[in-house]
Amino acid sequence: MQLKLTKCHGSGNDFFIIDxxxxxxxxxxxxxxxxxxxxxxxxxxxxxxxxxxxxxxDHADGRMRVFNEDGSEASMCGNGLRCVARYVCELLGKESALIETMKADLEVKREKDIYPDIPTYLVEISPVSFQLKDLPLNFEQDTLINEKIPNLSEKLTFTALAVPNPHLISIVQSKEIHSDTQKHLSEYVNGPNEFFPDGVNVSFVKSLDKGHIYVRTFERGVGFTNACGTAMSASSLVTCLQGINDLENAIQVHNNGGKVCCVVHKNKDQYKIDLIGNATYVYQTEVTLDLKDPQSFKIGEKDLYLAEEKQYANLQAEVQAFLSQYL
Known part of the structure; x- marks a missing residue:
């Protein structure tokens, strides 16, 4: 069969869109x-x-399903949702849309460019749950907010939440960012372990300045990525819970792939997060393959989006220069 692909990325977290x-x-x-x-x-x-x-x-403008490189399906993907938002909005000629995901119907809309000439979209990240059964995390309490997990780390504290995919987040200092601690910890909780039967996304978060944080994430089913949209959203919420940042105020979230902006909202006891960032196209192509043997595919010519990639490279350079002052 002939299969059309659009290569895209959100904060360097890259995907193929299949329409x-x-x-x-x-x-x-x-x-x-x-x-x-x-x-x-x-x-x-x-x-x-x-x-x-x-x-x-049957009720929204489009439906998104996300499959990781290992073949597992993710319940949500914030960076991917921005790319889907752009694709669906441009396909339908709309500025906003409703996208059906595995756990919720989420609002998306075109937003002011986060950097000159970089297509930018705001996507809703919800629902948010702190109930450990929703991750799931096997632990003898209902929630885990800025607490230690015995046998996992003697020094670090963690917050566990689902947005709706599972996240384990720790606020750390630069020495932890530059160590192998996150790698070893993440590999453990995503292998056979006593705590997370389905694995979990693990993020280390460093506060840089008021309204600025750095997030590095080990994604379940993928490993370390340039960025994870739901992790950056969840991390922003955790910094608000700890008084590092404020609800309703923009938080600049820096990552190895660039940056996004997050705004955390609270209505009674419910949270939702606005995730605002790029939806960049890299190229379009066609592949020829047999679904019985997809490994043996042939690639057609790639139609490159050079101008978009150039602008995003400029944003990345600015972010790396900024991070060099703090990490």
């Missing part, structure tokens, strides 16, 4: 997973962190 709204594609669940393994393999001429399948919805 099932305008194309007559039909995939089984196994085929979706195997396609992700094949096309996201970075040892090939493609490679990405995951695939964003955009489907028709």
């Amino acid at each position: 099932e709204i305008t194309n007559d594609y039909r995939f089984s669940e196994m085929e979706r997973a195997e396609l992700a393994k094949a096309l996201c393999n970075r040892e090939t001429d493609l490679g990405a962190d995951g695939i964003l399948y955009i489907l028709k919805s």
Whole structure:
């Protein structure tokens, strides 16, 4: 079959978009997973962190399904949602849309450029839960907010939350950022372990200045990525809970892939987060493959979005210069 792909990224977290709204594609669940393994393999001429399948919805403007490079399905992906937001809004000629995801219907809209000539979208990150059963985390209490987990770390404290995918977040100093602590800890909780039967995204967060944080994330099913949208959103919320930043105020979240802006809202006991950042296209191409053997694909010519990539490289350079003052 001939398969059209759009390579895109949010904060350097890169994906392939497969459009099932305008194309007559039909995939089984196994085929979706195997396609992700094949096309996201970075040892090939493609490679990405995951695939964003955009489907028709019976009540929203579009439906998003996210498959990681290991073939597992994620319940949510903030960086991917921004890319889907752009694709659906441009496809329908709209400035805002409603996107159906696994756990919730989320509002998205075009936003003022986060950097000159960089397409920018605001996406809603919700629902938020601190109930450990929603991650799940096997621990003898209902919630874990800025507390230690015995046998996991003697020094670090953690906050666990689902947004709705699971996150374990620790506020750290530069020495932890530059150590192997996060790598070893993340590999443990994403392998056979007593705490997280389904694994968990692990983020280390460094406060840089009021309204500025740095987030590095080990993503479940992927490993270390340039950025994770839900992790940056969850991390922003955690810094508000600890008094580092304030609700309703913009938080500049810096990462290895660039930066985003987050605003945390609270209504009674419910939180939601605005995640604002780039939705950059890298190239479009077609691949020829057999769904019975997706590893043996052939790639057509790549139609590059050079101007978009150049502008994003400029943003990245500014972010790295800023981070060099703090990390």
